Amino acid sequence: MNIELKEKFYSFQKNDGLYCKLKGIGFSDYLSLTCSTDAIKSLDLYCPVCKQEKTFVFQGNVTVELLGRNEYPNGPGKSYCGATRLLSYECPTCGKKLLYAFYHNGSEIVKIAQYPSFYDVSRDELKKYKKNDLIDEESFNQIYKADICASSGYFVAAYTYMRRVYETLMLSVFKQNETNIDVSEEEFKKLGGHDKIQKIRSYLAIDDGIYGPLYSLLSGGIHTYTEEECSDNYAFLKIVLLDVLAEQKAKKERESNREVVLKLYSKMKSEGK
């Protein structure tokens, strides 16, 4: 089995959403990739039961006979079995099962099931942000929707939600500092993504040039990139976006705490204490 092909399949299994396809794979390669010898033996993933990253261990593969007894769509014209395969894994700590199902469609592999889904897992990951009050509720709801879209393979929609979150963040930073900025809200709204950053640059929580590239990548997901590119970059961009949101919220809280302390100090001082 060719290593490059294996790595391609491993990344597909781990990172791609439901109904995503891995093209140009023959049936015999498919059988090898999903056989007990060559299947991925362990997967580092967030366990929704243990509530932390765990190494899921390979338990076995199952060939679903009946589901696989279909005609080859463009193939030799006779039925074949084994087109649907399940790979099962288990969390060694709590026994939580992780299941993948693939279907071979003549010349490509389709991911037809994953349990728990990305949605279940990322919803849990995302909940950490909500539970610890790291991001605001509206952003949480929007990213939650992005996750639902992404887990079904609707990446353009997912990027649309993420960019909306980003735009809302930019506007809220503007509003908090409006009196110090030389454009009105209406004018600000009409500016392009990069000009907006220039106007509010000194009020952003992270001053490291992440905003421009993040904005371009999110917009690229909506207008330019292929589904594959969107799928490859989704999880990573989401983490960066969550980090930016959390930092901005922390900055706001830091500033308001600072104000309280300064007020308290001047009050005590004026009372001669």
Ligand SMILES: [Zn+2]
């Ligand atoms: Zn577990």
